[in-house]
Amino acid sequence: MGDAKYFQRGKIQELRQELATDKKDVKFTRKKTAMKKIVANMTMGNDMSPLFTDVISCMQIPVLEVKKMVYLYLIHYAKSKPDMAVMAVNSFVRDASDTNPLIRALAIRTMSYINVDKIIDQLADPLHHCLKDSDPYVKKTAAVCVGKLDMHDPHLVEREGFLDSVRELLNDSNATVVANAVAILSEIAERSERFELTIDTSMANKLMTAINDCNEWCQVYLLEALLFHTPQESTDAELLAERVVPRLQHANSAVVLSSVKAILYLANYIQKEETVNSLYRKLAPPLVTLLHNGPEVQYVALRNILLIIQKKPDFLKGEMKVFFCKYNDPIYVKMAKLEIIIRLANENNVEQVLSELREYSSEVDVDFVRKSVRSIGRCAIKIEQAADRCIQTLVELIRTKVNYVVQEAIVVIKDIFRKYPNRYESIIATLCENLDSLDESEAKASMIWIIGQYADRIENAHDLLDSFLEPFKEEPPEVQLSLLTAIVKLFIKRPTAGQELVPKVLKWATEDIDNPELRDRAFIYWRMLSTDPVAAKQIVLSEKPPISTETDNLDPDFLDDLLLYVSSLSSIYHKLPTAFIGGIKPRRLHHSRALNPMRKVAPLDQFESNKG
Template structure:
């Protein structure tokens, strides 16, 4: 019969009566039934604490099933009734010496959960004996109990020598015991300021040998611990990687990702490029095969894998260079998976596979999901900037998308075309007319700012550029700052390139920017332009129309120092957020590559002294500034500003 019958609200006095019944019950069947009812009510949130003394009396019954329920009850209510809980200590000690290893382990586990001072004191001797118990099940349970005890009382664990006992368990013959000891020591090491777990090559080899016989979670614990091994000699990292590599074929995604993390870590300590290349090839199948454990799970598991892969390919792009098709989006992928795949597709794209990628992106740009379409259109523009040989095809694809007249597609296309103009000046200006046909569809700040930049940049080639800017200026004061800044610069460019066309717009825009807005960036730029135009128009032309630096795709890459840190946190929240754990976990210990004779020095001069740089900037020749930056010679900038500027230009 189903246990659902036990999940009914029971009255305390009725349950007490049944629990204390003196009727003959040799098999303790009735007591089992009553305890099941109590546990069921406790699970539903009903307060069963008044039955505490009655339940404790059942601890004497030598039946494992009853003891499990009683111990579960004690764990739940001991903190609220510590005075009564101490009554269970004699039975706990007796059970810790029981001939049945399951009962011994159960007693130790339960005492470790109950954070009551007297019970903790009573736990010390039984726990010490259980750490040396003949049965491996008891030893592995005791190892975890030490970690729980450490969270409650760090000083007690250290003073009683439990750390040394845990270290002894690393050489245990049973792999499950080894795994639990590693898990406990790792947890303690992360929480302690003065205890640090460090592995040498001998211990690391023993841990790797235990992998084959461990459960999947035991393997994960051991692999995590191997991150604490720092190779000191040539060949140590290579040997360990070879022994860990079979874990990459595991069906459990956690084991696979943790193995990838350890191998990525050890690659930093390899000295031969040939060995690094071979190991990168071994990383490709688990990360780039749809049949691997990472892609057989649900979309949530896939997303975790994709976020980690995004980090890996930034450090080792060769790992998945030939597996880009794996990351093509499927129609039933959730949006967060699709967006993660798009980013990976962009990073893995090159001159060889760009045609496949571009074809996929054009198809994605016709989907119905707005966010996905925007990302696809933007990726087409980023491809044009990244791979020069495909710029023509990307422009053609973007023009096709603009012809669809879909509002958000058109606006996103204009945003990326601006970047293409920046990257390839004087090559694709013939499409400006097509862009100007869609001015009425622009209602997003970024798209407006991009279009205004294009108009200002090519004001001398667009016949009615002054009229177009005047239309935008009609709502200048209501526009977001991003659009206002773009309008200000574009108007000044128009005036410098075509003075007669911009002579009516410049004074108006400068006054708005310096008198009618509150944003300091906008006011600063307005005053700078005003000062330049009124004092040295030639310098103004040189500054405003100076050659712009080409856009670099390197800006898409993560800072090397941050990337190194995140690669040490693969398969954790940090690798999903792409943020250091210290930013969202209190008291999290930072991880870094420990110096070693075989540590690769990839980034010479990477860690610069920023204070020194700042000092150099301060000591540079900036000329003199007035105390009030807004105290400019506005008296000389009257209504005749345009006439004076025209003469100077």
Template sequence: MSDAKYFQRGKIQELRAELNSDKKDKQYVKKKTVLKKIVANMTMGNDMSPLFADVVDCMKIPVLEIKKMVYLYLINYSRSKPDMAAKAVDAFVKDAEDANPLIRALAVRTMGYISVDKVVEALVDPLRQSLRDRDPYVRKTAATTVAKLFMHDKELVESEGLIDKLRDMLTDSNPTVVANAVAALTEISERSDQIQLKLNMSIASKLVAALNDCSEWGQTYILEALMFYVPQEMGDAEMLAERIAPRLQHANSSVVLTAVKVIIYLMNYMTKDDEITAMCRKLSPPLVTLLSSGPEVQYVALRNILLIIQRRPEVLKNDMKVFFCKYNDPIYVKLAKLEIMCRLANSTNVDQVLSELKEYATEIDVDFVRKAVRSIGRLAVKIESTADRCIAALIELIQTKVNYVVQEAIVVIKDIFRKYPNQYEVIIGTLCENLDNLDEPEAKAAMIWIIGQYADRIENADVLLDDFLYCFLDEPVEVQLALLTATIKLFIKRPAAGQDLVTKVLKWATEEVDNPDLRDRGYIYWRLLSTDLAAAKKVVLSEKLKISTESENMDPMLLDELLLHVSSLAAIYHKTPQTFIHHTKVRRLIPSPVLNRKVNGTSTSIQIVNGEPSRTPDSNARTNAAGASERTSNNLLLDL
């Protein structure tokens, strides 16, 4: 709060006069005060660029606090004043040789932020010196600066051999320096079309050894880099996974999830089933622990867990109770837990799950109740032995006469009828008692489908359909399509009862509606009925494909890619990074002699082995996003 007084609009002339005052200021107190005012005004959006030359003159003051404020000012205005920024090059170079390591690091880092050609050119020599500086803080700052410089001038970084310098830093004695070098190399690899990071077993082992002495974020960087290691021999993946496993007990959720990601990745290269099973058991406790964190961390964990259990269902298979919803869980956490409960449900725990779902269906939150009712239907479709109990639970819910519960129950009962034809038709009478409560398109369409499908068993099916047809032209397309097909089914099964209705519906569908799908379907039905009633019967009453919950499973290729992005936004959105971040490289499982999953894709690579580049065909390189053409890429093989 003591600095709040500086956040007042100041006049350029007054600030310049104070900054250039000749009064004695041994401790530079007045300079600090004026610079704080300038930075505060800059933060508020006031234009302080006219003071550029005056602020640059303050770079010669050997006080760290003043230099920080001057550098912050330079970073902010260097784009609008590139010529003035170039005049500060000499001061930057001088600071890069200062006796104070904090000033040396600050100078190099600030130059990396200023995207002015003269500053970038002048940065190379100080940066090269900083990469081998005696102080680890300077070295780790310089490593990060190489990545920043790469974003501005890729060719300069490659021609000056700075990437090789980063590679050499992976053997640094300081783990923080190693972590920053790894982070920089990973960033460069992700942003370059020609360079791909590729670790060998030796480097991977050294990185794992550095984990114990790194900060939590350093551990995350190193674990992330291990995703670029491709096991080539039996036992390599198992050994590396065992060494990473202690990170699963870390207090930081980012470290835990990144460790989970690396282990899930390494499982693709494990050859022994018992090793994979044992590793899956080790993954369960840390994931359960994450669910005792705050709701935001819980949600991130749940979205990642949903991906993991689709590939490795044995993870968390015995931990169903941790996914039971608490009364104070936010709705987004509750919905995520419901999804996981349905996927983990099996014949041994289904009674517990069904009991919980019935309780959730009586809650107040409408969205949560709908999801719970739909989940009961999914259980019935997924586990045949529990279908009877699920139907009984749905009937109980329908009898509550709560509008949205009744409608959701009818929607899922339609799926159950499709899954188990001719088994539960006895409840149709109960469903028909609730027709007046239907006002949602999906529920209406489901009920109409049931009436049409069992038109030969429902005595007053023609009356029920006629009631729905009263507002045919005003209904949504989904309901209109259901009505059209149900009426045709009624006519085929009971021609006398459906004669009048079918003529009326076909006339509306072909002459008075604008939707092309509905109109085309109407014409097809009309012509079928007019030319060949037997053919119409085969088409309309053909055997439906069996419904199953497998249709809700994610595409295997998409799942494989998302599992390589666990602990990132991609795993939360369940979308590949390319859909929301441009120019992102596609990740694929890289082929190797021990890969137990088939992966395609070949390209040409440059491997740097013992400092000598050699071009070789490399089937281990990534394919491009579209897979339409192969590109020539450089593999940065870190082989020390």
């Protein structure tokens, strides 16, 4: 059974008796067993707080296993019984100077967990000693305690000068101590307005030296710290980037992505475009390798790759096949891969891409099929030479008569018509054969736009629009707006065909509909048609703004900011942390001689404060 026997509801009185002093229990076996029962009951949610005084008395027992359980108990109940928790202060202080480094570290770690003012006040003196302890484990734990203490009482941390003590640990000979110190300083710097962390070139190189002696998670901390270094010379950034490159081969995906982030950051301070391109080429193989991991790691890698290819579209050229979807990929991975496939599509591989997308369009997952059909339309808009082939593929899909496929195809064909006017009108008849299958607002609005745009070439445009007009008052706003504009276009192009529909739709839109956008547009059309038909024709039939897949790209400045958060939630959400985390400072590139002039930098006053 092992420890399962302890997970039984224990009676308070019986446990109290087991914790009582017993001269025969020389090795404290009985008390150890009692503490295991208490911790097991805590885990099950049973209230063990009446034993508080009895458990505190066990702090004197010189057995590490018992102390761990007592400390766990205190952390659990200190918030509900702060007055009684104070009784343990003297024992904590005594343990903080114990000869056993594990007990010293355990004592200050537990004190930092208990958010009781008197205990926090008593923590300062032992913490000072532990930050200068001879044992690396104690120093590492003390550094982490400073981070916790800063969340409880930042003014105490500032008053006692703990941050300076932690900064001194950056020069420690033990790599784990250095990594934990830099992790705590980075965390405090990101949320504190009163503290700025700056790492000079000498310290950055020391961190890169320490990285070889660290475990994988400490390596992540050290790589993250490079973002607090502002290279003053391009050569410094180049040398640091080259020292980071070997980490790209690491087996741990977090180390790989942190290395990618550090290299992307340092690339901003490298003047030679050839060197920057070389670094980007070195990023490609490790990122592709991440796609051979589990689906969760794949998804994180794909979302980060999507950011990077917007910055450097050709850094993954030739790697198209690794993004093709597998039958057993989860839907979220397939969707992420589709987005990248479209961005990597070009004249040379478009045939291969279209073949894949056509195959995806026969899958069983409806959302995936929709995205695949829409991707075919994006291919046509992006690559003019492939437009004919894309249209042919979409027409084939429409003829399958699968409802959601037909609707999605019509939506993307509308965009293709806008991109290439007067080029593919021959397929309008095929589209009109499928009007009965349109039950989604976006598909309806797209079909109505096509009919209105080509009303002079569709003989029965009047009847088609009239059939859409019957449920006009119940339609969603986007369908109503599209129908209003289409009927006005019909009237302008063929007055006799549209003269019955125009007054009807204008009356409904201005008198029976509450939507202000629809009502205002109807009034504008009504006044233009009644006062100046020539101006109405020029406005309604004016040349449409160009449509492009470039509109899917992130704003360049916003993208530069996001690339400072590669391997974090921001790179998955494609939102800055300030959008979903409170009290965090945004990262910015800081000014230096080496900074590429095209990069956005932090305000000068912020830079001046950093220099201090």
